[in-house]
Amino acid sequence: xxxxxxxxxxxxxxxxxxxxxxxxxxxxxxxxxxxxxxxxxxxxxxxxxxxxxxxxxxxxxxxxxxxxxxxxxxxxxxxxxxxxxxxxxxxxxxxxxxxxxxxxxxxxxxxxxxxxxxxxxxxxxxxxxxxxxxxxxxxxxxxxxxxxxxxxxxxxxxxxxxxxxxxxxxxxxxxxxxxxxxxxxxxxxxxxxxxxxxxxxxxxxxxxxxxxxxx
Numbered sequence: 747x748x749x750x751x752x753x754x755x756x757x758x759x760x761x762x763x764x765x766x767x768x769x770x771x772x773x774x775x776x777x778x779x780x781x782x783x784x785x786x787x788x789x790x791x792x793x794x795x796x797x798x799x800x801x802x803x804x805x806x807x808x809x810x811x812x813x814x815x816x817x818x819x820x821x822x823x824x825x826x827x828x829x830x831x832x833x834x835x836x837x838x839x840x841x842x843x844x845x846x847x848x849x850x851x852x853x854x855x856x857x858x859x860x861x862x863x864x865x866x867x868x869x870x871x872x873x874x875x876x877x878x879x880x881x882x883x884x885x886x887x888x889x890x891x892x893x894x895x896x897x898x899x900x901x902x903x904x905x906x907x908x909x910x911x912x913x914x915x916x917x918x919x920x921x922x923x924x925x926x927x928x929x930x931x932x933x934x935x936x937x938x939x940x941x942x943x944x945x946x947x948x949x950x951x952x953x954x955x956x957x958x959x960x961x
Contacts, residue, residue: 767805769795774816779859783813783867810872813863820864821882827853828886832893843946846893851939854923865923883920887912894950903950915946 773794
């Protein structure tokens with residue numbers, strides 16, 4: 747029979763453990779974004795989070811596992827924001843696209859640390875991390891594909907397999923964000939959002955034109 751863990755100053759052991767985990771995630775976001783994943787050893791993470799190495803390994807088996815957990819949190823928030831935008835009924839297509847793109851861009855770029863981790867720092871870490879990154883691209887592409895297929899089912903676009911188109915669109919958005927993060931004179935967040943909306947809308951307008959011209 748296990749002995750219950752005692753509370754300390756009114757805070758349970760489980761709460762303290764979760765607080766330490768959250769501090770590690772916050773430290774990882776700050777440090778991976780500012781000095782890079784490769785240059786941030788576990789000792790520095792623990793110092794910034796105010797935890798011991800023992801506490802670190804209670805939550806994460808490795809530094810990469812911490813990066814993966816942080817990335818998954820960023821992506822899940824992003825997925826929910828985009829889904830909420832494209833799921834709004836009874837609004838014009840252009841407005842829905844605008845809301846979805848703004849949700850995506852603003853989620854990442856309002857706090858550029860999330861963009862730097864989610865777009866740059868997860869690249870080239872390991873084969874497992876690259877597999878996860880590719881899976882995320884396909885998860886986001888699936889949301890876009892379902893949206894476009896919905897337009898096709900209502901007769902607004904031609905019947906077509908839009909999977910590769912959706913993957914290309916997500917990849918393009920990813921590269922635009924990388925450009926925003928790395929160029930000396932980056933566009934404003936609003937300018938970047940408008941460019942992505944323009945690309946998405948041009949793609950759909952082209953598909954709609956192909957439907958009505960039969961090309």
